[in-house]
Amino acid sequence: xxxxLGEGLSGLLKSRLSGLMAVITIxxxxxxxxxxxxxxxxxxxxxxxxxxRVELEVFLDDxxxxxxxxxxxxxxxxxxxxxxxxxxxxxTAVLAYRDLFKEQKDDYFDALGYNPLPASFRVTLKESYxxxxxxxxxxxxxxxxxxxxxxxxxxxREFLVLMERYIRIAITIDFLVGSIVxxxxxxxxxxxxxLIIISKRRAIETMKLVGATRFLIRMPxxxxxxxxxxxxxxxxxxxxxxxxxxxxxxxxxxISVNWQIYILLITLGVLLGxxxxxxxxxxxx
Amino acid sequence: xxxxxxxSLKYASGDGLDRISLEVRSGEFVYLVGPTGxxxxxxxxxxxxxxxxxxxxxxxxxYDSRDISDNEIPFVRRKIGIVFQDFKLLEDRDVFENVAFxxxxxxxRRKDIKRKTLRALGEVSxxxxxxxxxxxxxxxxxxxxxxxxxxxxDPFILLADEPTGNxxxxxxxxxxxxxxxxxxxxxxxxxATHNYELVNSSVKRVVSIKxxxxxx
Ligand SMILES: Nc1ncnc2c1ncn2[C@@H]1O[C@H](COP(=O)(O)OP(=O)(O)OP(=O)(O)O)[C@@H](O)[C@H]1O
Ligand SMILES: [Mg+2]
Numbered sequence: 001x002x003x004x005l006g007e008g009l010s011g012l013l014k015s016r017l018s019g020l021m022a023v024i025t026i027x028x029x030x031x032x033x034x035x036x037x038x039x040x041x042x043x044x045x046x047x048x049x050x051x052x053r054v055e056l057e058v059f060l061d062d063x064x065x066x067x068x069x070x071x072x073x074x075x076x077x078x079x080x081x082x083x084x085x086x087x088x089x090x091x092t093a094v095l096a097y098r099d100l101f102k103e104q105k106d107d108y109f110d111a112l113g114y115n116p117l118p119a120s121f122r123v124t125l126k127e128s129y130x131x132x133x134x135x136x137x138x139x140x141x142x143x144x145x146x147x148x149x150x151x152x153x154x155x156x157r158e159f160l161v162l163m164e165r166y167i168r169i170a171i172t173i174d175f176l177v178g179s180i181v182x183x184x185x186x187x188x189x190x191x192x193x194x195l196i197i198i199s200k201r202r203a204i205e206t207m208k209l210v211g212a213t214r215f216l217i218r219m220p221x222x223x224x225x226x227x228x229x230x231x232x233x234x235x236x237x238x239x240x241x242x243x244x245x246x247x248x249x250x251x252x253x254x255i256s257v258n259w260q261i262y263i264l265l266i267t268l269g270v271l272l273g274x275x276x277x278x279x280x281x282x283x284x285x
Numbered sequence: 286x287x288x289x290x291x292x293s294l295k296y297a298s299g300d301g302l303d304r305i306s307l308e309v310r311s312g313e314f315v316y317l318v319g320p321t322g323x324x325x326x327x328x329x330x331x332x333x334x335x336x337x338x339x340x341x342x343x344x345x346x347x348y349d350s351r352d353i354s355d356n357e358i359p360f361v362r363r364k365i366g367i368v369f370q371d372f373k374l375l376e377d378r379d380v381f382e383n384v385a386f387x388x389x390x391x392x393x394r395r396k397d398i399k400r401k402t403l404r405a406l407g408e409v410s411x412x413x414x415x416x417x418x419x420x421x422x423x424x425x426x427x428x429x430x431x432x433x434x435x436x437x438x439d440p441f442i443l444l445a446d447e448p449t450g451n452x453x454x455x456x457x458x459x460x461x462x463x464x465x466x467x468x469x470x471x472x473x474x475x476x477a478t479h480n481y482e483l484v485n486s487s488v489k490r491v492v493s494i495k496x497x498x499x500x501x
Pocket of ligand 2: 325326327446
């Protein structure tokens with residue numbers, strides 16, 4: 001066992017240039033992937049935030065009495081996907097309107113002499129219903145209630161659909177860039193191990209002749225690949241940490257990363273190292 | 286010990302071995318002679334199970350070519366010592382480490398490694414060069430290191446493929462003396478060579494091979 005570790009370590013030290021290349025590639029790939037992950041994390045955070053603000057407005061006819069409003073609100077609350085329901089009376093609506101247009105000098109309502117704004121329900125959605133299909137189903141359920149007209153239920157459908165399209169595009173780009181970066185890192189690691197196998201050809205031949213098991217021949221190469229991955233992942237972590245520390249001053253509040261991402265980066269590096277050496281060993285040994 | 290029975294070997298080129306039979310008993314010294322391309326190295330390869338026969342069988346110390354698994358082959362090799370014309374020493378480590386390599390690979394204990402390595406180097410009269418690198422040695426000395434590495438695991442048979450092919454006559458005699466000594470101590474030796482002069486001047490058993498078949 002000690003022998004295996006020693007051979008792995010000395011192999012790493014001896015393959016200086018190509019080993020360094022592999023380590024750097026793993027580090028750069030991990031950094032790129034890390035940056036993409038951070039951007040995606042921020043994006044989805046933002047998206048979740050926006051989704052949370054999606055709500056349906058149900059306008060109520062002025063002829064509805066209190067009792068009717070009470071029944072309707074119970075019915076709507078019972079619909080799948082509805083999280084909260086808030087009643088906005090005509091008076092509250094006016095206050096909100098005034099608040100919105102407070103710089104306007106002459107008051108529109110005073111001039112009008114009566115309150116034209118309808119009372120309404122403001123309905124928010126449960127998390128799993130904050131999608132265009134989810135919102136649609138709630139919309140359909142509400143508008144199919146007696147006394148409620150389809151035109152009286154309003155929500156920003158186009159906004160949801162558009163947002164969903166952009167998320168899909170972002171995830172696709174993430175995935176594409178991620179896989180290209182990973183693939184090139186894998187190729188370089190694998191190539192590095194291939195070079196090591198070639199340079200150790202005689203030693204490997206001798207090992208086989210004196211009765212070394214497959215495990216003993218392969219393990220040092222795996223250790224070497226894994227160490228390269230580990231070092232690459234650690235470098236990426238240090239780099240990214242520094243980068244975030246610096247940029248956090250610039251774009252305060254935007255970036256929110258937790259320590260899991262660093263664990264992920266190191267794991268990713270190790271994984272790249274192991275898979276790279278695995279494929280090289282399979283093909284060239 | 287080692288038994289080859291009607292074993293055939295086919296290479297893609299069409300060459301190979303055709304129903305070879307050969308038995309080497311413990312402590313026996315056997316020359317395997319034949320012109321170049323006759324199949325001497327192929328016979329040795331079958332014994333250390335680098336090539337398995339397509340017909341017939343080979344048995345080596347309890348292992349049988351007909352039912353051996355890939356995982357067992359390293360363990361066959363540990364019972365066999367192998368020496369080649371080109372020594373096959375590792376250039377990146379010194380004499381001691383080259384010999385110890387065969388022990389480390391088997392997971393031997395540190396204390397045993399030192400003792401056995403020095404003893405093997407003693408057998409070939411090279412303990413004083415144990416910290417030299419291979420390129421600092423003469424051809425004869427390198428071959429002696431290779432022999433030390435081959436015997437360090439106490440094999441019951443030593444396979445030697447043209448071990449003196451690269452050496453001058455004086456050094457050849459030196460190497461032959463070492464092999465003789467090993468065989469009188471009980472290690473069987475199978476030596477492939479086309480040095481007929483060497484073979485004719487000795488009284489040992491000779492097996493001739495030509496076009497992939499044994500003649501006697
Ligand atoms: N791996 C191989 N693939 C294809 N053909 C091979 C292979 N090894 C040997 N041969 C062929 O098999 C025949 C026997 O080869 P082998 O090496 O056993 O002969 P040899 O008696 O050892 O010759 P030499 O004295 O030159 O070492 C030759 O014709 C050779 O070309
Ligand atoms: Mg040969």
